[in-house]
Amino acid sequence: MRSGRTDPPSPGKDVPAGQGNRPVRRAVFLKDVFLCALGAYGGPEAHMSVFLDQMVVRRAYLGEADLIELIALCSILPGPTSTQTLVAIGHKVGGPWLAALAMLVWALPALAVMTILSFLYQFLAAWNISFGVLRYLGPMAVGFILVAAYRIGRKVVTDALTMLLFLFGAVTTYFIRAPWIFPAVLLFGGAASVLLAREPDMWNRVRLSPPWIYLVLFALFALGGLFVEHLTDSRSVLLFESFYRYGYLVFGGGQVVVPVMHSDLVQHWKFMTDQEFLTGYGLVQGLPGPMFSFAAYAGGMAARGGSALQQVFGAVAGGVGIFLPGLLLIYFVYPVWEGLRQIRAVRISLRGINAVAGGLIAVSAVILMRASGFQPDGLAATALSVGLLAWGKIPAPLIVLFALCAGIVL
Incomplete structure (x- = not known):
């Protein structure tokens, strides 16, 4: 499994990602994270089906086996499993800066409400x-x-x-x-x-x-x-x-x-x-x-x-x-x-x-x-x-x- 780039990309630039090494724009990825946030109800088990549909099936940022591995990793760690999984996907796609932005897009709306x-x-x-x-x-x-x-x-x-x-x-x-x-x-x-x-x-x-x-x-x-x-x-x-x-x-x-x-x-x-x-x-x-x-x-x-x-x-x-x-x-x-x-x-x-x-x-x-x-x-x-x-x-x-x-x- 690749860990992705560690240097933060410039705003709006392409970042390497997922299947086939095709470039992915930061804004597009964050929009997909937001769509996951809008459809995720019911805790980690239900959230994973949303991630599978949006991140694997629709967008191919990573493979199904990769997602299962990340879920296993985040289950081992203390903390919010779903959030950590999305952060790890962001890290894989575009490095630590994109991972941090993904967490904000995912969590900030619910925190505000x-x-x-x-x-x-x-x-x-x-x-x-x-x-x-x-x-x-x-x-x-x-x-x-x-x-x-x-x-x-x-x-x-x-x-x-x-x-x-x-x-x-x-x-x-x-x-x-x-x-x-x-x-x-x-x-x-x-x-x-x-x-x-x-x-x-x-x-x-x-x-x-x-x-x-x-x-x-x-x-x-x-x-x-x-x-x-x-x-x-x-x-x-x-x-x-x-x-x-x-x-x-x-x-x-x-x-x-x-x-x-x-x-x-x-x-x-x-x-x-x-x-x-x-x-x-x-x-x-x-x-x-x-x-x-x-x-x-x-x-x-x-x-x-x-x-x-x-x-x-x-x-x-x-x-x-x-x-x-x-x-x-x-x-x-x-x-x-x-x-x-x-x-x-x-x-x-x-x-x-x-x-x-x-x-x-x-x-x-x-x-x-x-x-x-x-x-x-x-x-x-x-x-x-x-x-x-x-x-x-x-x-x-x-x-x-x-x-x-x-x-x-x-």
Whole structure:
């Protein structure tokens, strides 16, 4: 696999790409990324079908086997899988500058909308509109999480070990909700998978020449954020450090980050209520693009209490913080992917990490269902959203719209 050019092309110039070495204009590629963003609903698994159709079948920027390899690479890394996949395609097509632009085109529209939606509760209060119009969004969002837990669990539980790790992740994080428990159980799952594999030559030596500057920046932001956060009481700094940490602790996309965010922002810091959290998660289901854009809503909600500008800063801190570590990691790893994928222990550890992550999602569905209450109409909304998602004939945005309309009418 080629890593593409590393020198940034001039604006509007052709860049080498994909199948047959035909030149591709930057503007054309970014337009295709935007089309992917408009059609991508439902998380990484659904997004990949959009990438396959637009990037492989229609435009031939890369082959189907290349796309599958990139998906595998981004699944190994923490961070937003869909975003990292698109960034890697941009890197392959036109180098790091095009990769960065692709991420902006892909993520910025959804981040902007979720930033605006973080003012939703103030808007309703200013216009004397009852918060009851949002009451079914929370139970509906629980339905989305239940379906995600089932689908991911079915995918990651493949044998007795992964079943045990799945249950370990669920039970441990149900009883211990401290922020440190999530990285601990994920690391345990990866280590257990490697230690119990009993396969020869798992740590086979490979030759790598990684661009270390991106790993240095990744570490500087991680350690520097912790240091600065202890020196100041700035809410924006605290939020950036928190969301940056979510970005490098989470494997597998938006559904996996929900239990980590909920434990930290709702239960630990009490920046918002369960209903407010679930409302944002329900709203993001109706938007195309990356589910990590939920961070802009959560960051904005956590920064309430000051000026509107401070709330926008909170949303920006959340959005930038959660996407930045994944971007730096894919910039570090992609150029050495050919060698990295030959290390068997990396692939083996992913089985355990994914199994534990599935347990985290399953228990988050239970906790959030309990938090949203067990009123009959709420349970009916959850059951209906599960049924519609399982049926697969109704798009996610229409389910969100139906929940909003039901809250207004009833």
